[in-house]
Amino acid sequence: MEENTKIINDTEEHKQEGQSDYVSTNEMKTLGINKSCKQEQEDDLIETIVFEGKELRRLLYKLDFRILPLISICYMFSFMDRVNIGNAKVAGLTDMIAVTEDDYNTALSIFFLGYVLFDIPSNVILNKLGPRLWISIIIVLCGGVLMAMAAVKNGPQLIIARFFLGVAECGFVPAMFFYISVWYTKAEMTKRIAIVMSCNVIASIFGGLLVNTIQGLRNWQWIFIIEGALTAVVGIVLFIFLPDFPEKDASFLNERERIIHRNHMAAAINTPSYYIFEGEKQQFDKLSKEFILLAFKDYFVYVYGFINFCGGVLLYNNSTFLPSIVHGMGFSSLNAQLMIIPPSAIAAIVTIIIAFNADRTRERGFHIFGMSLIPVLGYALLIGLKDKGTPPLYIAVILVTTGGIAVNTCVISWFVCNMAGRAKRSTATAILVTCGNIAGALSGQIYRASDAPQYIRGHTTSLALISCSAITSIIMKIVLRKENERRDSMSIEERHDIFAKKDPNKLGDKHPDFRYLT
Numbered sequence: 001m002e003e004n005t006k007i008i009n010d011t012e013e014h015k016q017e018g019q020s021d022y023v024s025t026n027e028m029k030t031l032g033i034n035k036s037c038k039q040e041q042e043d044d045l046i047e048t049i050v051f052e053g054k055e056l057r058r059l060l061y062k063l064d065f066r067i068l069p070l071i072s073i074c075y076m077f078s079f080m081d082r083v084n085i086g087n088a089k090v091a092g093l094t095d096m097i098a099v100t101e102d103d104y105n106t107a108l109s110i111f112f113l114g115y116v117l118f119d120i121p122s123n124v125i126l127n128k129l130g131p132r133l134w135i136s137i138i139i140v141l142c143g144g145v146l147m148a149m150a151a152v153k154n155g156p157q158l159i160i161a162r163f164f165l166g167v168a169e170c171g172f173v174p175a176m177f178f179y180i181s182v183w184y185t186k187a188e189m190t191k192r193i194a195i196v197m198s199c200n201v202i203a204s205i206f207g208g209l210l211v212n213t214i215q216g217l218r219n220w221q222w223i224f225i226i227e228g229a230l231t232a233v234v235g236i237v238l239f240i241f242l243p244d245f246p247e248k249d250a251s252f253l254n255e256r257e258r259i260i261h262r263n264h265m266a267a268a269i270n271t272p273s274y275y276i277f278e279g280e281k282q283q284f285d286k287l288s289k290e291f292i293l294l295a296f297k298d299y300f301v302y303v304y305g306f307i308n309f310c311g312g313v314l315l316y317n318n319s320t321f322l323p324s325i326v327h328g329m330g331f332s333s334l335n336a337q338l339m340i341i342p343p344s345a346i347a348a349i350v351t352i353i354i355a356f357n358a359d360r361t362r363e364r365g366f367h368i369f370g371m372s373l374i375p376v377l378g379y380a381l382l383i384g385l386k387d388k389g390t391p392p393l394y395i396a397v398i399l400v401t402t403g404g405i406a407v408n409t410c411v412i413s414w415f416v417c418n419m420a421g422r423a424k425r426s427t428a429t430a431i432l433v434t435c436g437n438i439a440g441a442l443s444g445q446i447y448r449a450s451d452a453p454q455y456i457r458g459h460t461t462s463l464a465l466i467s468c469s470a471i472t473s474i475i476m477k478i479v480l481r482k483e484n485e486r487r488d489s490m491s492i493e494e495r496h497d498i499f500a501k502k503d504p505n506k507l508g509d510k511h512p513d514f515r516y517l518t
Contacts, residue, residue: 089104090336110441113163123430124427142168146231296427308432313443315436316440317404317458368470381399487513
């Protein structure tokens with residue numbers, strides 16, 4: 001093994017200014033690479049790889065073809081299972097069985113209690129079992145619980161069923177975001193998260209059409225049975241085809257493609273070795289107390305969590321209450337299901353466009369701020385034009401829906417890109433999703449049937465929260481930019497002081513060479 005290893009990637013899109021192509025033994029101290037990390041570097045970069053941009057593009061297409069359809073379908077059914085209670089209500093759930101308004105709203109909120117309680121333990125299990133097995137178990141369990149919900153006969157039974165649905169499903173969303181982060185770089189992540197999250201549009205369309213076509217049993221029961229059965233089938237398909245983590249299962253790639261992928265991931269985080277920021281490979285399937293505490297002690301996690309909480313209220317409001325809001329504009333129950341399709345479709349298109357631009361420009365803060373202003377305008381119109389008839393209110397609904405998915409997509413991508421160290425990122429992602437699910441619990445309480453059809457209290461609360469999201473995103477951008485500038489001007493002595501106090505392999509995004517995406 002030569003002292004110097006050269007990695008050549010002539011795809012300009014993935015080069016970063018100031019990136020070094022070489023690492024030598026003499027530079028190890030300055031970089032903060034310890035002996036075990038150097039050995040891992042040598043193990044994984046055992047040969048000089050020269051690859052052209054078209055090879056990398058082919059590799060990314062191969063990853064996309066294998067990974068994105070599977071997790072997109074899973075997310076679609078996961079999202080549909082989460083919010084189909086709104087469709088079930090419009091289809092007669094609260095009219096046909098003994099469910100009061102308080103029972104219904106409690107059922108909405110208690111679903112997220114399961115998420116909050118078990119998000120972090122679920123990601124611990126994810127690292128132990130691997131994504132293929134663990135996510136498959138989650139999806140099959142969700143399908144089973146959802147089918148069982150067709151048998152509920154009163155409010156308490158509905159509440160209990162929704163709680164266990166939340167427990168069953170809690171691990172999927174944090175696992176999905178974490179899974180994407182280990183296969184794709186910062187410059188590739190947002191557009192792929194956007195594509196996956198836009199599948200909730202397909203979920204909305206499918207749910208609306210299902211309500212209009214089902215017959216026989218009570219409509220709301222068929223919603224749970226059909227969607228639950230399809231979800232379970234998807235879980236089985238996932239177990240067969242989903243790859244595990246790259247270092248465990250990349251059998252669908254040849255040896256050259258695996259090396260190109262490792263080198264590409266290392267180059268994208270501005271380091272000669274992937275493991276400088278990500279931690280030692282032998283720790284990937286473990287989540288020790290030390291790594292869990294790293295996530296809990298980082299105040300950036302809570303700032304991002306607050307932004308995700310504010311945006312999450314908007315996302316869950318739209319997904320759960322949009323049929324009821326549109327129904328309150330004068331549409332029949334069945335037509336209300338169909339009228340939510342255009343706003344959802346527009347939101348998906350805008351989200352994907354914004355995500356591609358965010359990846360191209362490598363910017364997040366301004367994207368979140370700008371997209372937050374759209375639902376701010378929408379909610380202001382819903383409140384101010386409450387007595388002006390259906391057309392202006394429907395346009396306001398389109399504005400509110402358009403910003404919801406885009407904001408959450410950029411927030412999640414921004415967060416995942418700025419959490420280095422696989423063990424820390426796994427825990428931190430679960431914390432972020434937990435904050436979003438607390439928002440889901442809140443959204444179940446701010447839109448009350450007693451406020452129909454104008455829902456002024458719900459719209460006002462949502463307006464305030466999305467405004468907070470916009471402001472906080474700009475503050476966060478400024479803080480991260482100043483931190484990057486501080487690290488740019490850091491002296492060698494300051495770097496040595498940091499490395500003397502803590503193992504460089506455990507610094508993650510606190511490593512002096514790490515730069516935050518702003």
